[in-house]
Amino acid sequence: MCGITGGVWSDPAKAIDRAQLTRMTDALAHRGPDGRGEFLQEYHTREAYAHVPGVALGHRRLSIIDLAGGAQPMSTSDGELQLVFNGEIYNYQQLRHRLEGRGHKLQTSSDTETILLLYRDEGLEAFQHLNGMFAIALWDNRERRLVLVRDRLGKKPLVFRYEKERLLFASELKSLLTIANLPREVDPSSIDEFLTYQYVPQPRTILKGYSKLPPGYLAVWKEGRLSTQQYWNPDFTAEKSLAGAGSSPSTISEAAATAEIRELLSSAVQLRMQSDVPLGAFLSGGIDSSLIVALMQQHSTSPVKTFTIGFPMKDFDEREPAALVAKHLGTEHHLLEVTPQAAELLPSLAEHYDEPFADSSAIPTWYVSQLTKQHVTVALSGDGGDELFAGYARYRAVKLAGTIDRLGPIKSMLASKLWQLLPSSGRQKSRVRQWKRFTESLALPAARRYLDWISIFGETRRAALYHDDFLAQLARDPAEHLLAAWNRSKGRDDVTAATLADLLTYLPGDLMTKVDIASMAHGLEVRAPFLDVRVVEFAASLPLRLKLRGRVTKYLLRQAFGSLLPAAIWKRKKMGFGVPLDSWFRKELKSLTHDLLTGTSTQIHAWIRPEAIELLLREHDNRTFDHSARIWALVSLELWCRRWLAS
Incomplete structure (x- = not known):
């Protein structure tokens, strides 16, 4: 896990000199406390009419695999390819064997070299073979092009600024902002989107002229022009077809799905336990993190190190269920009671989250990362389980609303303003208030209704916030971000559309950003087995009946792994990671x-x-x-x- 930065230019007036590259690189020191490296190629003319662009690559290293041989930037033996890379490639050993079979003689044991040689063989097609989390910048001197790549689910960040005759990139915006005279003009529509979603959705950032490379995309800069292409574009409209005894040929049997998820998730966990440094896991006592720890313990010959933080407020304290899981599995459990010092922490959050970010669970994530880093350098988490297996309560609300949609006159009655006259407490989560919010949105189409439920400020509230002149500057409808993702599941049920829309929006924009920034602020790498591409594509193809059955969420996980955890954990009401x-x-x-x-x-x-x-x-x-x-x-x-x- 690391931080990367740099740029490429075809105008000498826009060159990045050594001092500037050092400032850009050192702005990411927290992401890579174990080492640093730089590559700088000046703009020059190799021959008549053949201009060679200037290139700068900076790298801060958090050493995880091949501690001695994995330094970056890394180049091929002829120097024609140069690469900086943030993340981990979990299937690099398999890819290594493939490369050796083709005659390559690898000089290191690192996953970085695997990427370089795979690109040499296959060009831009190479990245489709990577199973991992990654943000990659690769300079190809033969083609005189810079290639940027981001992993499929957006686990690792990559921002860039494309301007005339120069492209700049970095793991975090703060690295680019070390460059003198770069503009810092706020995008009004990004503020509007932030107050809708609690994060600024890709591909935009809070500042005009700066962008996020979307998950599953690569970008190529050549001869001053930038092009992007989507290298991962699964068909979310299709359900899995794998018949079992007594099943129709168009559906997957429960037995077949159970067997497959056992194999896939176990393999995903085992791959993510590769490390040359101490490794452990976050353990909240919820289903997802507990299940990951249980599978880790199956693959480990010693007790897994687990980490839990607790708060002196019962509604936000998960120490008891986490301790139950730890005892049941026999882990080496570490817990810390935290009295959050929010006022003291706020400046650090603003410093590290260099875009506005309003998910308050960043606070407990910060503290658990701080605790975990005291003992290990790598931790596994349960992120992604809720989106893939319909774990959030709001998915039950989507299902209920879909049922009401089919009731005709009853829907009209429930959606009437009469319900808004009911008294309720000031608590946002009171049952009456939740019912009011639910019925208020019933008249909307399913996707718009879902956006209304998840928005921090709904459309009407946002309009009431803004000055008239600011309102006039808004050029985008924030709903477009969610609607585009929702429509990727065209033809499937609304719950599936909601879960997969969250996978494409909320997961990279909020959850992955929260975990990446909080963990990397402490030099900790966090890996998410649920987000293995094989698990994601399989879960996305499953019919709803295997995820949400009645009011039972994560149905397939319960069937496949029920014996691994105490019954109390499976029955426990979901608790958010909040403050x-x-x-x-x-x-x-x-x-x-x-x-x-x-x-x-x-x-x-x-x-x-x-x-x-x-x-x-x-x-x-x-x-x-x-x-x-x-x-x-x-x-x-x-x-x-x-x-x-x-x-």
């Missing part, structure tokens, strides 16, 4: 929040009406409504402005 924001904003963080959001120096007032913010704070303080997620989003945006627009 008590509602209480903090009324108590510990009240004064700081009011100072940040209502002061004379508040920067977001350029876009957001102060009186709208004051209303949110007043309603929250008075317990009229729990606006904690919305307030957290505004605080995150303000802190980002103060850190990154003032520099």
Whole structure:
């Protein structure tokens, strides 16, 4: 796991010199505390009319595989290919054997060299063979092109800036912002999208002129032009066809699906246990992380090291179920009670999340990464299980709404404004308030309804926030991001469309960003077996009946792995990885929040009406409504402005 940065240019006036490359590289020192490397090729003319672009590649290394031989940038023996790479290729041993069979003599034991030689043989087709998490920058001196590649699910970040006669790239935006005189102009539509989703969706960033390479894409810069192409584009419209005894030929039997997921997930875990440094796992006591630990223990000859943090607030404390799993599996368990110091942590979050980011579970993720790094350098997680196997409660709501859609007059009654007259508590998660929000959206099409449920600020609330002149600058409908992903599952049921839309949007934009930034801030690598491409493609093809049956979520996982965990874990109600924001904003963080959001120096007032913010704070303080997620989003945006627009 590492940090990469650099650029390529065909105009000498836009060259990156050695000092600038060093600044760009060292801005990513937290991602790679074990080593650094640079490659710099000046723009020059090799022969008449043959200009060779200038190239800069920077790398910070977190050593995981081949500690002695895996330094980067890495080149082929003739120097014609140069590569920097962030991530891990889990099937590199199989690819290595393939390369040796073709006559290649590998000089290292690293996965990096495997990528180089595979590219030499197969060009841009090489990346389809990689099973892993990766962001790659490869300079091909023969073709005089720079190739950027990002993994299929967006586990590793890659941002870039394409301008006339130059392309810049980095693992994190902060690396590019070390370059003097680069503009820092906020994109108004990105603010609107951020306040919708709690993150800025790819391919855009918060700043105009800077982009994220989308998951499953590669980009090629050559002769001053940039082109992109999608190398991973699975057909989400098709369900798995694998008949068992008594099954129709168009469906997969439960027995066949159970056998296949056992094999695939076990293999995915085993591949991710390859490491030349100490390895462990996050353990929350939920189904997904517990299942990953159980499979790890099956493949380990010694107790797996597991890590849990707990809070002194019962509603947010998972120590008890985690301890139950650890005892059942015989792991070497480490736990830490944390009293979150949110005020002290906020500047660090703004520094490392160099785009506005409002998922408050970044706080516990930060603390568990900090604890885990004290003992190991690599940790496995359960990320992806909810999206792939319908684990979120909101998927049951999608299913219920689909049933109501077919009821005609009853739907009209449920969607009527009469339900909005019911009294309810100020708690956002009160059952009456949840029912109100559910019925408010029933009149909308399924995808728009789902967006309304998951939005931090719905369309009406956002419009009420903004100044008129800012509202006039908004050029995009935030719904386009979700709708494009939803439509990838055309012809399938709404629950499947919602799960796969989350896989393509929420997972890379929120969950993977949260884990990558929080873990890399502490020099920790986190691996997610559920996001093995084989598991993803198999799960995406499964019929809904094998994921959500009645009110039972993750049905197939329960059938396939039920005996591995205590019954109490399978029966346990899902708990989010959260913090008590509602209480903090009324108590510990009240004064700081009011100072940040209502002061004379508040920067977001350029876009957001102060009186709208004051209303949110007043309603929250008075317990009229729990606006904690919305307030957290505004605080995150303000802190980002103060850190990154003032520099």
